């Protein structure tokens with residue numbers, strides 16, 4: 091009975107029956123001892139398989155054994171000719187270098203260069219654009235300022251519509267875009283006067299845009315007819331009318347110092363400011379009205 095099992099598995103023979111172990115059995119017994127012998131403080135952990143270089147060309151795996159154990163002089167564990175119960179695992183798959191796949195190849199490539207900026211070429215209306223870089227300029231008067239309060243005067247019906255835009259911009263009616271204004275000023279003289287005017291402060295004060303009079307405003311010593319621009323003004327008629335009959339420099343600079351007054355209203359220039367008493371043809375224009 092149990093003849094098919096190796097001797098060492100059939101159970102412990104009595105001391106008398108026990109034959110002198112041959113060398114291979116001795117080695118097998120050593121293996122058992124080695125497997126159960128705690129080697130270190132973490133010896134109770136799950137046995138781990140470790141690859142090692144066997145004496146033959148085929149790599150062999152060992153349980154809980156390090157390379158030195160496997161190559162011990164007894165050689166029973168490392169040897170392929172040991173007992174069948176020997177805990178030898180199948181040889182692992184050869185650790186060959188993986189060929190580069192397409193994906194890993196692409197991942198190792200350098201990223202594409204940054205896209206060049208697609209800034210549009212400068213246009214005639216570029217002076218009207220808000221600068222895209224740098225600190226934000228003053229975006230109009232504070233919410234409760236006098237400038238934000240509707241003046242309530244009886245202006246002619248406007249062709250612009252107020253919007254809840256926080257910047258105070260209005261919806262310009264069709265045909266009144268900044269481009270339309272630029273095209274209009276290229277074609278015609280919009281000053282409303284045939285000759286250059288010498289305008290005194292009292293003359294300017296009367297040019298309020300009411301009672302059939304044009305709206306004039308001065309800027310750095312020059313006088314401009316702002317009436318034609320009223321419906322083109324992105325801030326609306328009411329805002330622009332605040333500068334009528336007076337020097338508009340301060341108001342203008344408070345709201346949009348980046349806007350080029352002289353370029354935009356060049357064709358609306360009426361004349362220059364002169365001191366009181368030295369008025370010129372402007373007084374004649376006043377008489378006509």
Ligand code: HEM
Pocket residue numbers: 218219220228229230237257258259260307316323324325326329330332333338341342345346349350351354355
């Ligand atoms: C008379 C010469 C003026 C010209 C040529 C002019 C021109 C302009 C332009 C081009 C804009 C658009 C700005 C932008 O998009 O960045 C604008 C907006 C505006 N303007 Fe004028 N403006 C003038 C006078 C005034 C005055 C006197 C006021 C106020 C009393 C005023 C109030 C505003 C407001 C509230 C806006 C909208 C807010 C903004 O764009 O920041 N403007 N104006």
